[in-house]
Each structure stands twice: as C-alpha cells, then as structure tokens.
Amino acid sequence: MVQKSTPAKPAPDSTRRSEKSRRAIYGAALALVGEVGYQKTTIEGIAARAGVGKQTIYRWWASKGDVLMEAFVDLSEQAAEAAQPGRQYAIPDTGDLAADLKAVLRATVDELLDPAFEVPSRALAAEGVVNEEIGRRFVARLLEPSLQLYVQRLRAAQGAGEVRPGVDPxxxxxxxxxxxxxxxxxxxxxxxxxxxxxxxxxxxxGIAAPGDGKSRIG
Amino acid sequence: MVQKSTPAKPAPDSTRRSEKSRRAIYGAALALVGEVGYQKTTIEGIAARAGVGKQTIYRWWASKGDVLMEAFVDLSEQAAEAAQPGRQYAIPDTGDLAADLKAVLRATVDELLDPAFEVPSRALAAEGVVNEEIGRRFVARLLEPSLQLYVQRLRAAQGAGEVRPGVDPxxxxxxxxxxxxxxxxxxxxxxxxxxxxxxxxxxxxGIAAPGDGKSRIG
Known part of the structure; x- marks a missing residue:
C-alpha cells in the first residue's frame, strides 16, 4: 500500500502513533473482509490483526461498518494518488470529451484489475447487494461522489456544445x-x-445508423 | 407463483408426484436463500421446508448450487410465461428497434421490482460477486442466454439498416x-x-451533439 505523503511540519509523536494505528486498522479491516467476508468480520478480529486494543477502534468509529467504509475511502484515495500524484479530484478537461472519458475509464480498468482493490471491494459490494443499509452507505460515500465527477465533465461538455443540451448527465x-x-x-x-x-x-x-432519426431527441 | 400449463395428456401418478415435489423443492430453495442467504442455505434445510427426504433432492441434483440454479431458471420461465403467455423466447421485431427495446426493458423493470423475484435474486447475485464459480454459472445459465436475445435483435436491426454495421451487438x-x-x-x-x-x-x-463527429466510427 502506498504511504500518504507526510506533512511538511513534523507531527507530534502522539499524532504519528495515531496515524500508524489508523493505517494498521484500515489494513486489517480490508484484509479481513476480503478473507472472511463482511458478515464474519468483527471489531475484535480487526483489533487483533492490527495489534491494537478494541477500545482504540471504538474511540474512533462506532461500528465495523464505519471502520470498513473509512478504510475503503482511504484505499480509493491511495489508489487515485498512486495513479496521478497530486491530481485534482476531477476528470481532465482537454476539450476532447471522448479522449478524457477514455483516459479515466482506462485508469478505472487498472484499478478494478488490481487484487489489492478487487478482493475487499467485492466483499463490500456483495454485502451491499443484500444489505440495503450498507449498500446505500457504500453508494453515498464512495460510488456517487465519483459518478458526480462525470456529471461535472458532461455538464462542461454541454456548455462547450459537445453534448446535446437535452441530455441528463x-x-x-x-x-x-x-x-x-x-x-x-x-x-x-x-x-x-x-x-x-x-x-x-x-x-x-449512438449505435443507430446515421440518418435513422426515428427517435432522435432534443 | 403461476402454475405451468398441464400437458394435454394426463401424466401418470408418479410423474405428477415428482412434479409436485420438484415445485415444492424449488419454492423452498428460493424462500430459504432469500431469508438466510446462500451460505446458510443447506440441502437439509430445503428438504425439511419442502417436506421431502434429503435423498429425493440428491436423486435429482448433485449440490445445493444445482438446485438453486434450476430453481432460478424455473422462476425466470414462470415470470416470462406470466408476462406473455405462450410467448417465444425472443425480443419482438416490429421493425421499430427503439419501441421493441423499450417494451422489453419495461417488462424487466416490472420483474426487478417484484419481491418474489427480487429477494432470492439478490441473494444469488451477492454470492456470485464473491464466489467466482457460482457467479460464472449464474451468468452462463441465466444472464447470458437472456443477453443473447438482445444480440439477435440488434443483428436483425443491423440487417435492416437500423444499426451501424461496425457496431458489436x-x-x-x-x-x-x-x-x-x-x-x-x-x-x-x-x-x-x-x-x-x-x-x-x-x-x-448517442449523447454527442449532432455534427460533433470527432470520434464518429464505422
């Protein structure tokens, strides 16, 4: 896993210790959920694997769902940072919509095929399919924010006349x-x-033949 | 659940008894997987709920995965038959591709929102996300055959000049x-x-503005 860049000003010892525990807890949570699934992952198991006390986890998070969600947000941020160090959280706008979308989707392909991402992500996604509360949190916290980046890029393309005005991004x-x-x-x-x-x-x-305007819309 | 139409010629008693057991087993398997999930569903549980002996199940199916897969195929067939009695397993071809696709997708919306379908389907889909073997069987036996109906309809539309020749259906x-x-x-x-x-x-x-042919392809 890629380390986050450390702040320019050295942090006090207790902050560094906390940061180290937080990383260990995230790593343990992701490893466990990938190995045994969401249902069988417990706060006790995460604590034991991370080498911290249960109370350390409960001090920062209310439930295993909270720990795991934060661990995934962190994993995604690490992956994005590794792919494009220092990048903005936006889809590039070079003025060529097709090229920009292709570039971002190619990066997504790489991420989906990375086992460090794939195994825990499948476990969380599977739980979300049957557990509505986890599913909705997964979407709200992780999926929808990344989809909104496409909305912004498509809106810019509409502004530039590249996308039809009537289209819902x-x-x-x-x-x-x-x-x-x-x-x-x-x-x-x-x-x-x-x-x-x-x-x-x-x-x-579109996949329709040019000139086949039967259902062409505004 | 809708009953399949009975054959014109009365079946012998033993066949009718078998058919009754088979339906009870399918019903029990779907109910259980929806209630407790794939992992906790067992042949014993299905047998008890269906009111048959374990050996009756093992005579017809090798594993719980086999029973469940057949139960889902049967559920899909029942749903299709209920929606359009006696229909062919094909997407209609009225000569208007947009209208035909919209009609089939509207029927799919109805099916997805039907709790009898939704609960067991979510349980199987969730298992398929984390269990590659179940996932691949689910796709091969259930998902891909229905997707191939769209392939056929799109090929017909290519033949009729409605879809661009270079498009992969x-x-x-x-x-x-x-x-x-x-x-x-x-x-x-x-x-x-x-x-x-x-x-x-x-x-x-397509979502691109007309005349924006930057990446127009064959």
Missing part, C-alpha cells in the same frame, strides 16, 4: 460506467482498454 | 441493460419506465 454517464461495473461485478465479460474505449464511442455517437 | 446491448442492472444491484438510482426509455434513446442516438 447523471443518466448519460451510466452508458459507459455501468457496463464496466457489471462486467466486473458479475463477470459477464472481459475488461480491457479496448472495451472501455468502445463504450465511450458508442455512448457518444 | 454484444457490447452495444450493455449500454441499456447494464445501467438498469447496476441501479437494481447497487441501488445507485431509481428504476422506472421513463428511465429505461431514456437509456434506449441515448444508446441509439
């Missing part, structure tokens, strides 16, 4: 994001750069 | 099927007829 993004998500989650097909490039081309240009 | 169908699947599985947004109609319009016509 929140639905439009699903044309390329959801196929990749389903192939990964349900293993309905292979995942590659060529595949995500194709999704972007189809979503932007 | 197996990828193209994901532009409208996968968003619905993800909203259902991960609860990333509401599901409605208006939503699936919009997906079809976007997928056919």
């Amino acid at each position: 929140r639905i439009a993004l699903e044309l390329f994001v959801s196929p990749l998500a389903q192939r990964w989650l349900q293993r309905t097909g292979p995942i590659s750069y060529e595949y995500t490039d194709t999704l972007v081309d189809y979503a932007l240009n | 197996r990828i193209a169908l994901e532009l409208f099927v996968s968003p619905l699947a993800q909203r259902w599985l991960q609860r990333t947004g509401p599901i409605s007829y208006e939503y699936t109609d919009t997906l079809v319009d976007y997928a056919l016509n």
Whole structure:
C-alpha cells in the first residue's frame, strides 16, 4: 500500500502513533473482509490483526461498518494518488470529451484489475447487494461522489456544445460506467482498454445508423 | 407463483408426484436463500421446508448450487410465461428497434421490482460477486442466454439498416441493460419506465451533439 505523503511540519509523536494505528486498522479491516467476508468480520478480529486494543477502534468509529467504509475511502484515495500524484479530484478537461472519458475509464480498468482493490471491494459490494443499509452507505460515500465527477465533465461538455443540451448527465454517464461495473461485478465479460474505449464511442455517437432519426431527441 | 400449463395428456401418478415435489423443492430453495442467504442455505434445510427426504433432492441434483440454479431458471420461465403467455423466447421485431427495446426493458423493470423475484435474486447475485464459480454459472445459465436475445435483435436491426454495421451487438446491448442492472444491484438510482426509455434513446442516438463527429466510427 502506498504511504500518504507526510506533512511538511513534523507531527507530534502522539499524532504519528495515531496515524500508524489508523493505517494498521484500515489494513486489517480490508484484509479481513476480503478473507472472511463482511458478515464474519468483527471489531475484535480487526483489533487483533492490527495489534491494537478494541477500545482504540471504538474511540474512533462506532461500528465495523464505519471502520470498513473509512478504510475503503482511504484505499480509493491511495489508489487515485498512486495513479496521478497530486491530481485534482476531477476528470481532465482537454476539450476532447471522448479522449478524457477514455483516459479515466482506462485508469478505472487498472484499478478494478488490481487484487489489492478487487478482493475487499467485492466483499463490500456483495454485502451491499443484500444489505440495503450498507449498500446505500457504500453508494453515498464512495460510488456517487465519483459518478458526480462525470456529471461535472458532461455538464462542461454541454456548455462547450459537445453534448446535446437535452441530455441528463447523471443518466448519460451510466452508458459507459455501468457496463464496466457489471462486467466486473458479475463477470459477464472481459475488461480491457479496448472495451472501455468502445463504450465511450458508442455512448457518444449512438449505435443507430446515421440518418435513422426515428427517435432522435432534443 | 403461476402454475405451468398441464400437458394435454394426463401424466401418470408418479410423474405428477415428482412434479409436485420438484415445485415444492424449488419454492423452498428460493424462500430459504432469500431469508438466510446462500451460505446458510443447506440441502437439509430445503428438504425439511419442502417436506421431502434429503435423498429425493440428491436423486435429482448433485449440490445445493444445482438446485438453486434450476430453481432460478424455473422462476425466470414462470415470470416470462406470466408476462406473455405462450410467448417465444425472443425480443419482438416490429421493425421499430427503439419501441421493441423499450417494451422489453419495461417488462424487466416490472420483474426487478417484484419481491418474489427480487429477494432470492439478490441473494444469488451477492454470492456470485464473491464466489467466482457460482457467479460464472449464474451468468452462463441465466444472464447470458437472456443477453443473447438482445444480440439477435440488434443483428436483425443491423440487417435492416437500423444499426451501424461496425457496431458489436454484444457490447452495444450493455449500454441499456447494464445501467438498469447496476441501479437494481447497487441501488445507485431509481428504476422506472421513463428511465429505461431514456437509456434506449441515448444508446441509439448517442449523447454527442449532432455534427460533433470527432470520434464518429464505422
């Protein structure tokens, strides 16, 4: 796992100790949920594996769901930082929407195929499918914020005249994001750069033959 | 649950008894997996709930995975038969691709929102996310055959000049099927007829502004 860059000013010893415990707890939580699943992961198990007392965990988090959610947010931030150090949390805007979407989806392909990400993510996603409360928190805390980056990029493209004004960006993004998500989650097909490039081309240009304007909309 | 139409010629008593047991076993398997999840569902539990001996189940199926998979195939067939009695297993071809896709997706919306379907389907889908063998069987036996119906319909539309010749139908169908699947599985947004109609319009016509042909492909 990539280390976060340390602050320029040295932190006091107690802060550094806390940071070290927090990292150990996140690592233990992600490893455990990947190995035994969400149901069988416990605060006790996380504490034992991280080498901290149970009370250390309860001081910072109310439940195992909270620890795990924070551990995933941290994992995603680490992955993003490793892919593009110091990057802004936005989809690049080079003025070429297709190229920008393809670049971000290729980075997502790399992330989905990374075992450090895949194993715990599958465990949390599976729990979210059957456990509505966990599912909704997973979406609100992790999935929706990243989807909103596509909304912003598509809105900018509408402003630049690249996307039709009548299109709802929140639905439009699903044309390329959801196929990749389903192939990964349900293993309905292979995942590659060529595949995500194709999704972007189809979503932007449509699959209908040119001039077949039967259901052309505003 | 809808009864299958009985054969015109009366079946012998032993066949009718077998059919009754088979239905009871399917019903018990689906109810149990919805209540306690895939992991905790056992052949013993299914047998007890169905009021049959364990050996009756083992005579017909090798494992709980086999029973459940068959129970789901049967559930899907019952749902399809209830929606359109005597229908062919094909997507209608009225010559209007958009209308045909919208009609099928509206029927899928109804199925996904039916609790009799939703609860056991979520349990099996969740297991498939973390259990690769179950996931792959679920796709091969249930998901991919229904996706192939879209492939056939899109191929016919290519033949009729409605869809661009260079488009890969197996990828193209994901532009409208996968968003619905993800909203259902991960609860990333509401599901409605208006939503699936919009997906079809976007997928056919694209979201790019007309004349923005930067990445127009063959």
